Amino acid sequence: NAGVTQTPKFQVLKTGQSMTLQCAQDMNHNSMYWYRQDPGMGLRLIYYSASEGTTDKGEVPNGYNVSRLNKREFSLRLESAAPSQTSVYFCASSDSGAQHFGDGTRLSIL
Amino acid sequence: AQSVTQLGSHVSVSEGALVLLRCNYSSSVPPYLFWYVQYPNQGLQLLLKYTSAATLVKGINGFEAEFKKSETSFHLTKPSAHMSDAAEYFCAVSPFTGGGNKLTFGTGTQLKVEL
Numbered sequence: 001n002a003g004v005t006q007t008p009k010f011q012v013l014k015t016g017q018s019m020t021l022q023c024a025q026d027m028n029h030n031s032m033y034w035y036r037q038d039p040g041m042g043l044r045l046i047y048y049s050a051s052e053g054t055t056d057k058g059e060v061p062n063g064y065n066v067s068r069l070n071k072r073e074f075s076l077r078l079e080s081a082a083p084s085q086t087s088v089y090f091c092a093s094s095d096s097g098a099q100h101f102g103d104g105t106r107l108s109i110l
Numbered sequence: 111a112q113s114v115t116q117l118g119s120h121v122s123v124s125e126g127a128l129v130l131l132r133c134n135y136s137s138s139v140p141p142y143l144f145w146y147v148q149y150p151n152q153g154l155q156l157l158l159k160y161t162s163a164a165t166l167v168k169g170i171n172g173f174e175a176e177f178k179k180s181e182t183s184f185h186l187t188k189p190s191a192h193m194s195d196a197a198e199y200f201c202a203v204s205p206f207t208g209g210g211n212k213l214t215f216g217t218g219t220q221l222k223v224e225l
Contacts (some may be wrong), residue, residue, distance in 0.1 A: 004153070031211070032176075033212075033213075040217055040218075041121070041217060042200060042215040042216055042217040043154075043200070043213075043215045043216050044215075045212055045213070048151035048212060058212065090153055090154070092154075094211065096211075097142075097159060097161065097211075098144060098159050099156075099211075099213060100158045101146075101154040101155070102153050103151075103152055103153045104151075104152075104153055
């Protein structure tokens with residue numbers, strides 16, 4: 001039972017490069033989310049998708065775009081990476097109640 | 111608007127001692143509250159959730175939390191700490207539990223368990 005799968009697990013980028021983080025869930029959940037985690041700041045919501053075909057901004061959407069490709073997949077794109085986007089990115093999904101998280105993508109931007 | 115405050119970014123206890131991790135919330139509507147645990151290099155795992163059914167909520171690994179509306183608190187406790195409990199713990203609040211429920215997280219409490 002895979003749950004929420006994120007790829008890649010690690011990535012190093014140079015400033016200005018683009019990158020897409022992939023997320024897939026096999027729990028048939030309607031809602032999916034992207035968070036970033038920075039030391040001392042907890043998790044902050046970047047974008048979310050309440051259901052297939054919809055996406056909405058979260059707390060920190062600037063510099064990111066998302067695509068809800070189908071019910072299973074929700075990708076996060078950095079068009080022009082900046083050092084301030086160095087972080088650990090988590091994808092989550094939910095149907096009702098608690099969210100289920102992937103193991104994260106550790107992204108460093110030089 | 112909703113927010114969560116976790117008092118103490120680091121808590122240290124002896125093995126076998128009581129674990130108490132504090133969480134206070136602010137919410138303009140009746141809140142739904144969650145505790146998550148994060149082990150190193152892993153994602154967040156749900157410990158327990160409060161969805162208004164009962165004020166004392168029991169979770170996995172012997173943890174429980176009590177919702178106290180008068181104190182706007184949802185503190186996490188465990189009677190006897192184990193070395194395997196060392197991890198980071200996050201409290202989170204949501205205005206509802208349906209689809210698209212946006213969680214607001216606290217900044218986390220790192221629990222250290224000493225012999």
